Amino acid sequence: MSNQRQASSASQVPHLSPAELSYLYTSLSLPKSSIRPDGRSPTQFRPLTAETNILPGTNGSARVGFADGTQAIVGVKAEVEKTVLSNETVDARSEFGISEDRGEQEGSAAVGGHGSWVQMSIEIPGFRDDDALPVFLSEMMRESLVGAVGSAEASDMTGGLKGRLVINKRWHWRLYIDVLLLSQPLSYPLPLLSLTTHLALLSTKLPKLKSQGEEDPFFDDDWAVAEYLYPRVSLSSAKHSARSPFVRPPVTLLVISVGENIIFDPNREEIAVADAVLAISITRDSEAGNLKLLSIRTVDPPSRLTQPGIPNSENVNMLGAVASTEDVAVLNPATGEEEVPGVWRPRRGGVKRSVIAEMVKTVLKKGGVGEEVLEGLEGVEVS
Amino acid sequence: MMADRRRINGPPGGTRPAVFASNSQSGTGATTRAQRQRQPSELRKIFLKTGLIPTASGSSYLEFEPSASLAAARANPKSLIPPSSALKLACTVHGPKPLPRSAAFSPNLVLTTHVKYAPFAARRRKGHIRDSSERDLGVHLETALRGAIIAERWPKSGLDITITILEAEDDRWWGDAPDSHDASWGMMNVLAGCITAASAAIADAHIDCLDLVAGGVAALVSDESAGSSAAPKLMLDTDPAEHRSILSACVVGYMPARDEITELWLKGDSSKASLEDGDKRTGHEALIDGAVDAARGAHTVLAEAVRESLLSAVGQL
Numbered sequence: 046m047s048n049q050r051q052a053s054s055a056s057q058v059p060h061l062s063p064a065e066l067s068y069l070y071t072s073l074s075l076p077k078s079s080i081r082p083d084g085r086s087p088t089q090f091r092p093l094t095a096e097t098n099i100l101p102g103t104n105g106s107a108r109v110g111f112a113d114g115t116q117a118i119v120g121v122k123a124e125v126e127k128t129v130l131s132n133e134t135v136d137a138r139s140e141f142g143i144s145e146d147r148g149e150q151e152g153s154a155a156v157g158g159h160g161s162w163v164q165m166s167i168e169i170p171g172f173r174d175d176d177a178l179p180v181f182l183s184e185m186m187r188e189s190l191v192g193a194v195g196s197a198e199a200s201d202m203t204g205g206l207k208g209r210l211v212i213n214k215r216w217h218w219r220l221y222i223d224v225l226l227l228s229q230p231l232s233y234p235l236p237l238l239s240l241t242t243h244l245a246l247l248s249t250k251l252p253k254l255k256s257q258g259e260e261d262p263f264f265d266d267d268w269a270v271a272e273y274l275y276p277r278v279s280l281s282s283a284k285h286s287a288r289s290p291f292v293r294p295p296v297t298l299l300v301i302s303v304g305e306n307i308i309f310d311p312n313r314e315e316i317a318v319a320d321a322v323l324a325i326s327i328t329r330d331s332e333a334g335n336l337k338l339l340s341i342r343t344v345d346p347p348s349r350l351t352q353p354g355i356p357n358s359e360n361v362n363m364l365g366a367v368a369s370t371e372d373v374a375v376l377n378p379a380t381g382e383e384e385v386p387g388v389w390r391p392r393r394g395g396v397k398r399s400v401i402a403e404m405v406k407t408v409l410k411k412g413g414v415g416e417e418v419l420e421g422l423e424g425v426e427v428s
Numbered sequence: 429m430m431a432d433r434r435r436i437n438g439p440p441g442g443t444r445p446a447v448f449a450s451n452s453q454s455g456t457g458a459t460t461r462a463q464r465q466r467q468p469s470e471l472r473k474i475f476l477k478t479g480l481i482p483t484a485s486g487s488s489y490l491e492f493e494p495s496a497s498l499a500a501a502r503a504n505p506k507s508l509i510p511p512s513s514a515l516k517l518a519c520t521v522h523g524p525k526p527l528p529r530s531a532a533f534s535p536n537l538v539l540t541t542h543v544k545y546a547p548f549a550a551r552r553r554k555g556h557i558r559d560s561s562e563r564d565l566g567v568h569l570e571t572a573l574r575g576a577i578i579a580e581r582w583p584k585s586g587l588d589i590t591i592t593i594l595e596a597e598d599d600r601w602w603g604d605a606p607d608s609h610d611a612s613w614g615m616m617n618v619l620a621g622c623i624t625a626a627s628a629a630i631a632d633a634h635i636d637c638l639d640l641v642a643g644g645v646a647a648l649v650s651d652e653s654a655g656s657s658a659a660p661k662l663m664l665d666t667d668p669a670e671h672r673s674i675l676s677a678c679v680v681g682y683m684p685a686r687d688e689i690t691e692l693w694l695k696g697d698s699s700k701a702s703l704e705d706g707d708k709r710t711g712h713e714a715l716i717d718g719a720v721d722a723a724r725g726a727h728t729v730l731a732e733a734v735r736e737s738l739l740s741a742v743g744q745l
Contacts, residue, residue: 180567189695192696338698340696341693341712342692349575393575395575395576395689396692397689398713
């Protein structure tokens, strides 16, 4: 347990020997043509099964399962909540800046929405909910979710998700996103959890509002007319279709660099030899239609915690058995460290700026991985 | 004669003192928003000193220069409310020390980081139990430092890094109500300070590192006062209290000797950055470069502080 918590930021360190790690690293870092253990191309994702609306008690839900048996369920629940307003001088306050120790919930929050209205909790077996990994993952996913601000002209989704949660000046929706990882985290669970959350939010419906303006909210009890939290393209009326003001929930992609190669959706073994691990959140830009970067975070690569291999020249058991010329340290261009080929060394140091730029470019470019993922998710039947 | 002994309770919801709009309008010092007096690429001064806590194997104390408006308000107070705040934090390093018997074998130094706001650090009181943002900061700090420490030189050992934030940065100007751009921008400045202070404390504890990691922040800022159509500009070492809206910000942990980033945290919309003509970089690249420049600035202070502590240690011998 304590070991798990120490390695929490990068999931568990897999129990691979230095020789295995070195073999993996060499095959993944082959110039221009990395060979992955499961035969995927560098940008290919693991095959997955997905279904939505599986939990009848929620506003929206989804289940995604990878072929290796890891599964996640996400349930989205919405509650109506009173927006805390101290008195009627909302406008005066935002203009004159009156001292408020509880100012966070007031003022223009009534118009623009507030990030704390979206709550996210992640449950991972074997981890306490205050361990570093679940906290880090939920903060990462929540920050891109509430950070996605729509364009000003998009009617319903001004201010992105936060703006959508506003009912009127006195009432708002509070969204609870509960993520449940059903299996042990075999690999770093971020891609799985992010895809599942995306699907669950796509399928989330809020009851249709019957009251108008500043009345106390009153909803249509017919679930069939409920409106999607993220309006569907097909439902948006014809006059809107030219501009197609649709906002989509963000997706967080896990990208690693090994040598000079950039690899997406790493499995447990691949992430164990990564030089750098980045979590990149993207969404579709509602104005331009291309992809927009929401956030980047570095994730602590587990390769820093692995056990080093010992070259024969330093191994006491091999004393005299090998000529000292046999293993000569060469410079690894990707890390800038002296390494004996075929002998694993834990990674040190950080990541070059050029590598980060390259990673982001691969995600964002037209027809790149980001678009592919978003299109694939769009294709999942949301019933 | 029987006095009425019934207790008269206050209203259950709590009350707040009345503040009159005319009052806050006329008051000049307190309610005018703090303005950035520095150039876009000018950093705040940093005070950094190591070895202040004798019981720890390494320690440091870091302080950011208070902004011009804060300094003015302190010299000539017009209001009880300070216009902005300046980061102050203390970092202690305990170790390397043997891992407890119950812990599993580790071939490397096991790093644990704790970041804790003092209850009085921010305008709103923080509880004694670490909340999710503090844990999040701890993970970021761990990522930043683990890349720099040469961990295989201490197998089976642990290193505890504890940071207490005595005064935190604001997320926005205190008088502003949060708008759609509200996010915890102050946390990013705090993280940059944590990284710089922690590497000073690690150097003070004589733990081998590849380089001193310095933290730096850059942000894309749109100030509406400069005109409604003003495109967001890149600024280094932003104090969120001084800006009307921060569109996106980036914090890095950077090692100048290897030109490598150990920690990167970028958030917000960086696509609308207005750069100089001929600048081919995209918004996020410019942000990262800006944050690296800020980190380089912090690194000079860091190196100087470590050199100072070494010289004083040599002088004592």
